[in-house]
Amino acid sequence: MNEPKPIDWSKLRGDFPILGQQINGHPLVYFDNAATSQKPRQVLDAIRRYYEHDNANVHRGVHELSNRATDAYEAARARAAKFLNARSPEEIIFTRGTTEGINLVAATWALDHLKPGDTILLTELEHHSNLVPWQMVAQRTGAKLAFIPITGDEGTLDLSRLDAQLADGVKLLSLTHISNSMAVVNPVADICARARLAGVVTVVDAAQSAGHLPLDVQSIGCDFLAFSSNKICGPTGMGVLYGRRELLEKLSPYQGGGEMISKVEYFKTTYNVPPHRFEAGTPHIEGAVGLHAALDYLDAIGRDAIFRHDQELANYAAERLAEFKGIRIFGPKRGRAGLVSFVLPNAHALDVATMADQKGVALRAGHHCNQPLMAKLGVPATLRASFYFYNTRAEVDRFIEVLRGVVKLLGS
Amino acid sequence: MTIEKLTSNFELLGDWEERYGYLIDLGKKLPGLPDADKVEENRVHGCQAMVWLRMSRDTQNPALIRIRADSDAFIVRGLISVLMILFDGKTADEITAADVKSVFSRLGLDQHLSPTRKNGLFAMTERIRTLARGLAIEQNVANN
Ligand SMILES: Cc1ncc(COP(=O)(O)O)c(C=O)c1O
Numbered sequence: 001m002n003e004p005k006p007i008d009w010s011k012l013r014g015d016f017p018i019l020g021q022q023i024n025g026h027p028l029v030y031f032d033n034a035a036t037s038q039k040p041r042q043v044l045d046a047i048r049r050y051y052e053h054d055n056a057n058v059h060r061g062v063h064e065l066s067n068r069a070t071d072a073y074e075a076a077r078a079r080a081a082k083f084l085n086a087r088s089p090e091e092i093i094f095t096r097g098t099t100e101g102i103n104l105v106a107a108t109w110a111l112d113h114l115k116p117g118d119t120i121l122l123t124e125l126e127h128h129s130n131l132v133p134w135q136m137v138a139q140r141t142g143a144k145l146a147f148i149p150i151t152g153d154e155g156t157l158d159l160s161r162l163d164a165q166l167a168d169g170v171k172l173l174s175l176t177h178i179s180n181s182m183a184v185v186n187p188v189a190d191i192c193a194r195a196r197l198a199g200v201v202t203v204v205d206a207a208q209s210a211g212h213l214p215l216d217v218q219s220i221g222c223d224f225l226a227f228s229s230n231k232i233c234g235p236t237g238m239g240v241l242y243g244r245r246e247l248l249e250k251l252s253p254y255q256g257g258g259e260m261i262s263k264v265e266y267f268k269t270t271y272n273v274p275p276h277r278f279e280a281g282t283p284h285i286e287g288a289v290g291l292h293a294a295l296d297y298l299d300a301i302g303r304d305a306i307f308r309h310d311q312e313l314a315n316y317a318a319e320r321l322a323e324f325k326g327i328r329i330f331g332p333k334r335g336r337a338g339l340v341s342f343v344l345p346n347a348h349a350l351d352v353a354t355m356a357d358q359k360g361v362a363l364r365a366g367h368h369c370n371q372p373l374m375a376k377l378g379v380p381a382t383l384r385a386s387f388y389f390y391n392t393r394a395e396v397d398r399f400i401e402v403l404r405g406v407v408k409l410l411g412s
Numbered sequence: 413m414t415i416e417k418l419t420s421n422f423e424l425l426g427d428w429e430e431r432y433g434y435l436i437d438l439g440k441k442l443p444g445l446p447d448a449d450k451v452e453e454n455r456v457h458g459c460q461a462m463v464w465l466r467m468s469r470d471t472q473n474p475a476l477i478r479i480r481a482d483s484d485a486f487i488v489r490g491l492i493s494v495l496m497i498l499f500d501g502k503t504a505d506e507i508t509a510a511d512v513k514s515v516f517s518r519l520g521l522d523q524h525l526s527p528t529r530k531n532g533l534f535a536m537t538e539r540i541r542t543l544a545r546g547l548a549i550e551q552n553v554a555n556n
């Protein structure tokens with residue numbers, strides 16, 4: 001193997017047309033990547049090329065354009081399988097995003113299998129997308145919810161009682177890989193292995209990890225894994241649900257409609273095989289095409305390198321933020337993912353984010369769809385700066401400088 | 413303070429920092445609400461900060477409407493102060509007729525008035541107007 005060439009991050013940044021602009025007269029510093037990432041020209045071009053040359057509906061026509069659209073759509077599926085190291089493209093279901101992926105598992109596997117008294121195990125870190133669907137399932141099936149606790153402001157999971165928790169009637173475990181507010185990277189392979197020993201089906205929410213670190217569903221050993229395209233340079237409204245083939249084959253359909261059938265009569269239908277069984281209606285073809293280009297783009301950089309880059313920025317930001325008196329910084333001291341959440345004393349997150357925006361710095365303020373976690377930490381809201389590979393140390397410096405000005409203005 | 417005075421104060425301020433600084437000062441001076449009034453029924457939703465609003469008829473002159481509001485964020489408190497100058501102690505008709513939009517745009521704060529902004533200003537304005545209409549109807553009923 002050759003030594004990998006050093007990566008020219010600033011050249012990569014040049015692929016993102018949106019980043020060159022001014023906001024309120026200041027250069028944009030986009031630090032809201034955990035909510036959505038920006039898109040490189042390569043992805044925009046792929047979508048444009050698809051519409052200019054190949055657009056038609058998939059799996060339906062015999063004409064040339066329909067064949068091309070179908071090929072493009074299925075090529076994206078194969079690409080996604082490779083991205084996750086799934087055993088085959090049949091294990092890849094296209095969705096609207098992480099939320100739909102989790103809801104699909106909830107509406108199929110969980111409703112089919114859970115009975116009163118069964119337990120769904122989650123963690124205290126979960127995004128509403130990986131909490132509310134299970135509350136709904138619990139209500140309909142009579143199953144209970146239980147939570148793996150966190151250890152405090154660092155946000156790491158307390159796994160000391162995991163085996164005992166798993167043994168307590170748990171049928172399904174769903175957990176996030178990386179916390180969108182605590183920047184914790186959970187040891188999902190270890191947790192899934194212990195769950196498998198206990199006969200528990202596992203779901204991994206990879207919304208914050210896909211596109212940020214190498215993902216291999218076989219070495220993680222999960223049964224399901226969901227992510228969103230929009231957070232990893234791909235188009236919005238698109239997502240991937242990986243499902244282990246053995247489970248998908250036995251799964252009930254999700255929504256009914258075209259594409260998901262093999263034979264329809266007036267009173268009954270035979271369903272299509274996976275993954276098509278779970279993709280009713282005309283799919284987001286342009287989304288698949290754009291996602292394909294995004295996955296190519298990310299892998300050309302290397303997800304290992306991306307993780308190291310983002311982690312370095314996050315560590316640097318956390319170190320600079322520690323200069324603020326009385327600040328409370330969340331997340332682990334070591335092994336932080338590429339984001340940092342914090343609370344400034346006597347400064348409301350909304351005030352800070354509103355004024356930072358006046359200086360062109362895009363931050364997220366709020367509960368980050370983690371209301372129960374915020375309640376547990378005893379804060380109404382936090383500020384969050386989240387990074388991607390096109391962000392720079394100079395931007396972190398700028399962010400700190402802007403923050404100083406804001407704190408001064410707030411007189412806190 | 414009158415809205416004319418506020419506008420001319422704002423015009424004297426140069427950049428956004430001075431204007432936000434002024435808004436934050438207004439916010440800090442806002443009397444706010446006692447904790448007992450910071451309850452769910454007074455909550456105004458649609459804001460990332462907490463916002464509470466109470467409206468009642470003036471005890472001396474029931475034709476006038478009194479407004480008290482509070483928030484845990486200073487900018488929101490500042491925006492509340494502006495709304496108070498516009499609306500507090502006015503009649504329901506004056507409240508419904510006030511051109512909030514043009515006032516905020518003269519202050520250079522109109523961007524905050526959009527329903528998609530999460531600062532609660534839009535929601536508060538709507539709430540004040542709805543409650544004012546309700547109080548006006550009660551008042552008419554009482555007078556007839
Ligand atoms: C950890 C986590 N899970 C789930 C989601 C939901 O993703 P989407 O809204 O794209 O479905 C997010 C998005 O913020 C997230 O950060």
